Amino acid sequence: MMxxxxxxxxxVLADPLRLKIVTLLAHETLCTTHLVEETxxxxxxxxxxxxxxxxxxxxxTEPCGRFTYYKLKPEVIAxxxxxxxxLAEHARTAADRKRSCP
Amino acid sequence: MMxxxxxxxxxVLADPLRLKIVTLLAHETLCTTHLVEETxxxxxxxxxxxxxxxxxxxxxTEPCGRFTYYKLKPEVIAxxxxxxxxLAEHARTAADRKRSCP
DNA sequence: CACTGGTATCAGTCGCCACTGATGTGAGAG
DNA sequence: CTCTCACATCAGTGGCGACTGATACCAGTG
Numbered sequence: 001m002m003x004x005x006x007x008x009x010x011x012v013l014a015d016p017l018r019l020k021i022v023t024l025l026a027h028e029t030l031c032t033t034h035l036v037e038e039t040x041x042x043x044x045x046x047x048x049x050x051x052x053x054x055x056x057x058x059x060x061t062e063p064c065g066r067f068t069y070y071k072l073k074p075e076v077i078a079x080x081x082x083x084x085x086x087l088a089e090h091a092r093t094a095a096d097r098k099r100s101c102p
Numbered sequence: 103m104m105x106x107x108x109x110x111x112x113x114v115l116a117d118p119l120r121l122k123i124v125t126l127l128a129h130e131t132l133c134t135t136h137l138v139e140e141t142x143x144x145x146x147x148x149x150x151x152x153x154x155x156x157x158x159x160x161x162x163t164e165p166c167g168r169f170t171y172y173k174l175k176p177e178v179i180a181x182x183x184x185x186x187x188x189l190a191e192h193a194r195t196a197a198d199r200k201r202s203c204p
Numbered sequence: 205c206a207c208t209g210g211t212a213t214c215a216g217t218c219g220c221c222a223c224t225g226a227t228g229t230g231a232g233a234g
Numbered sequence: 235c236t237c238t239c240a241c242a243t244c245a246g247t248g249g250c251g252a253c254t255g256a257t258a259c260c261a262g263t264g
Contacts, residue, residue: 004125007118014116015252016109023106026192029200032211045253047212066210066261067203074193081186084179090128091176098131101169117222134241147223149242168231168240 003090005083009076012056017041018049025059025072032068105192107185111178114158119143120151127161127174134170 013019017039024030024038032050036043050070053059058076062069115121119141126132126140134152138145152172155161160178164171 003128005115005121007116007121010112010121011116013107014109014113017252019107019109019112023189026105026189026196027199029196031201031203033203033209034201042254043211044213044255048252051212063261064203068211069200071197072193074190074196077186077193078190081183081190084183084186087125087128088176088180088183091174091179094128094131094176095173097129098171099133099136101133101135101166119222135239144224145241146225146243150222153242165231170241 003083003086005087006080009056009058009080012052012058013080015049017045018053021046021049021053021070022058022072022077025070026077029062029069029071031064031070035070105185105188107189108182111158111160111182114154114160115182117151119147120155123148123151123155123172124160124174124179127172128179131164131171131173133166133172137172 013022020039021035024035030038032043032046035041035046035050039046050059053070054061057073059070059072062071115124122141123137126137132140134145134148137143137148137152141148143151152161155172156163159175161172161174164173
C-alpha cells in the first residue's frame with residue numbers, strides 16, 4: 001500500500017498569498033473586504049485566489065447580505081496533516097529498507 | 103501568536119515529480135538510478151529536482167561508491183505535519199470568531 | 205426606479221520554473 | 235593509463251499561473 005499525499009491540494013496551498021489567506025481564515029472567519037485589508041492585495045487578485053481555494057474544497061462561502069464570508073474547512077487541513085504524519089512515520093523506518101545498488 | 107506554515111517547504115513539495123520522489127523515499131532509501139526507473143523521468147530532470155529537495159533540507163545524500171543514496175529526513179515532514187495539525191486545530195474554532203461586516 | 209458598494213468574471217501580460225540536450229566530473233573496472 | 239557508468243551542472247526553451255485593469259453582476263439603500 002502506497003502512502004501518498006494529495007498533490008493538487010498542496011499545489012493550491014503552495015502559493016504565498018493563498019497560504020496567507022488560509023492562515024488568516026484559520027484564526028477568524030472573514031469576508032473579502034477584510035482579506036483585502038489584511039493582505040494588501042487587490043480585490044481582483046484575491047477573488048481569483050478565493051475561487052481556487054473554493055474549487056479545491058479548502059474553504060466554504062456563506063453569503064451575508066452583500067458580503068461573502070469565507071471559512072476554512074478544518075477537515076481538509078486535518079486530512080492533509082494526517083497524510084504528512086503517515087509519510088513521516090514511514091520515513092522513520094525507511095533507512096532500514098535500502099535497495100541494493102544495481 | 104500566528105500559526106503559520108513554511109511556504110518554501112510546501113512550494114518544494116508542490117511539484118508532482120518531487121512529491122513522487124518524496125513518497126518513494128518515504129518507503130525505501132534509493133539512489134538516482136532507482137528513481138529514474140521508478141518515475142520514468144530523465145536523469146537530468148531528476149537530478150535537478152533532487153538538488154531542490156537537497157537544498158530545502160528535505161532529503162540527505164549518502165555516497166556509496168559511484169552511487170548516491172537519497173533518504174528522506176522524517177523530522178522535516180513531521181514538522182510540516184505538525185504545522186498543518188495546529189492550523190486545523192485553530193480552524194475548528196474559527197467559525198465562532200467571525201469579524202463583523204465593515 | 206437609480207445609485208452605491210461588495211464581489212465575481214474576463215482578457216491580456218509577464219515572470220518563473222519544469223523540462224530538455226549537451227557537457228563536465230569523478231569513481232571503479234579493465 | 236583508458237573506458238565506462240553514475241551523477242551533477244549548464245544554457246536554452248515553452249508553458250503555466252499569478253497579477254493586472256476593465257467590466258459585469260447582485261443586493262441593499264434611498
